[in-house]
Amino acid sequence: MNKKEKYLQEANEYIPSAAQTLSKYPGQYVIGVSPVAIARGKGAYLWDIEGDKYLDMILALGPMVFGYVNERIDRTVKEQIDKGTIYSLPSEHELTLAKLLKEAVPCAEMSRFLMNGNEATTGAVRLARHITKRDHVAKCGYHGFQDWSICTKEGRNTGIPDVLKTLTHDFIYNDINSLEKIFFDYPGQIAAVILEPASAEKPTDNFLEKVKEIAHHHGAILIFDEMVTGFRWSLGGAQEYFGVIPDIACFGKAVSGGYPLSIIAGKAEYMKRMDEIFVSTTFGGFTLGLVAAIETITMMREFGNVHSYMHNLGDYFISSANKISVKYDVPFEFMGFGPHPLMKITIKDDHTNRLLKTFVYQEMNKVGILFSSSILIGYIHQKLEIDWILKELDKIFKIIKEAGDYKNLETFLEGRIVTPRSVRTTP
Numbered sequence: 001m002n003k004k005e006k007y008l009q010e011a012n013e014y015i016p017s018a019a020q021t022l023s024k025y026p027g028q029y030v031i032g033v034s035p036v037a038i039a040r041g042k043g044a045y046l047w048d049i050e051g052d053k054y055l056d057m058i059l060a061l062g063p064m065v066f067g068y069v070n071e072r073i074d075r076t077v078k079e080q081i082d083k084g085t086i087y088s089l090p091s092e093h094e095l096t097l098a099k100l101l102k103e104a105v106p107c108a109e110m111s112r113f114l115m116n117g118n119e120a121t122t123g124a125v126r127l128a129r130h131i132t133k134r135d136h137v138a139k140c141g142y143h144g145f146q147d148w149s150i151c152t153k154e155g156r157n158t159g160i161p162d163v164l165k166t167l168t169h170d171f172i173y174n175d176i177n178s179l180e181k182i183f184f185d186y187p188g189q190i191a192a193v194i195l196e197p198a199s200a201e202k203p204t205d206n207f208l209e210k211v212k213e214i215a216h217h218h219g220a221i222l223i224f225d226e227m228v229t230g231f232r233w234s235l236g237g238a239q240e241y242f243g244v245i246p247d248i249a250c251f252g253k254a255v256s257g258g259y260p261l262s263i264i265a266g267k268a269e270y271m272k273r274m275d276e277i278f279v280s281t282t283f284g285g286f287t288l289g290l291v292a293a294i295e296t297i298t299m300m301r302e303f304g305n306v307h308s309y310m311h312n313l314g315d316y317f318i319s320s321a322n323k324i325s326v327k328y329d330v331p332f333e334f335m336g337f338g339p340h341p342l343m344k345i346t347i348k349d350d351h352t353n354r355l356l357k358t359f360v361y362q363e364m365n366k367v368g369i370l371f372s373s374s375i376l377i378g379y380i381h382q383k384l385e386i387d388w389i390l391k392e393l394d395k396i397f398k399i400i401k402e403a404g405d406y407k408n409l410e411t412f413l414e415g416r417i418v419t420p421r422s423v424r425t426t427p
Contacts (some may be wrong), residue, residue, distance in 0.1 A: 011032050073295050261290065
């Protein structure tokens with residue numbers, strides 16, 4: 001039994017699913033091939049518990065724009081550790097960051113600070129419900145594991161009272177009629193429209209503008225979940241990038257360089273009413289996240305080209321990867337935006353889809369690339385590293401093409417096939 005196998009066996013005895021985040025569950029990768037736990041990181045690279053080095057194309061699910069162990073961000077945090085991590089009253093850094101956010105983010109006239117994305121989106125929705133005196137929410141995309149959000153997701157919504165599932169309604173990105181139908185079906189009952197302003201698809205036919213217009217026409221609050229897009233698409237997030245300003249927005253991930261922080265930011269007329277609801281947590285205002293965010297924003301301003309660099313590098317990857325896919329006529333499509341490319345497998349059969357994904361992950365892992373269908377480009381990444389990935393992708397797609405029947409790829413697997421992205425069923 002090697003070190004990875006021993007670790008995984010023991011971790012499963014002490015930690016449900018051996019991880020804290022669905023995207024990090026061992027079963028989401030190739031058990032037997034992929035790394036299972038990380039010992040350290042530096043720049044764009046990670047070293048696992050066996051000492052193997054990997055180019056990281058996931059960046060801890062997005063926060064590490066400037067890479068692991070960034071000298072400037074970590075120095076700022078270390079200096080703050082000597083002064084304290086949390087106090088009995090607010091720290092001065094809260095005002096400093098709130099002022100920076102107002103300068104950088106179009107909607108951020110006022111801000112509140114929490115620790116994770118679940119808290120931020122839930123606080124924003126609660127505020128919208130209070131302001132409108134309505135209960136229902138229209139949502140598009142993923143907004144955290146809390147009841148109001150995950151209740152509509154089959155495979156992940158057990159343990160949630162059925163009554164709550166009647167209050168949240170999904171609409172489809174770039175399908176404005178699907179949003180209008182919700183308002184038609186629940187007239188005068190929708191408190192908030194919350195969505196990720198961009199993910200795999202690019203908005204078409206003024207979709208975001210129409211969402212805002214419809215929400216406001218019906219008296220609902222427009223909330224942008226910018227956990228992924230914030231401080232990635234541009235300094236001011238997707239709202240600045242697309243020129244569509246929400247009433248309230250939620251941020252995290254890229255804003256604080258790997259230190260925990262989430263933000264509810266919005267127009268003062270709404271944010272002033274936060275005092276009328278209860279959103280409170282002991283570690284809100286955690287100083288290490290605050291100073292990391294201040295330094296991160298400072299660096300983004302100072303360097304100037306952070307976001308254009310990520311857009312250009314990621315767009316280059318998307319375009320080049322699609323050319324390789326066409327070259328071999330394999331069922332892969334690369335889409336999304338430069339800072340967040342996505343790999344889509346265009347086969348609907350679930351087993352075959354996961355088989356293809358497993359083979360790609362396996363071959364990337366074997367050469368030292370930590371790869372996922374959801375790719376996060378950072379300022380820390382270099383073009384030569386993207387070229388390396390493209391070179392390996394060419395080899396992988398060639399093998400897939402030559403395999404003929406995709407089921408033949410099972411003979412090439414050296415580990416377990418990746419599991420579906422849903423909550424597992426315990427025997």
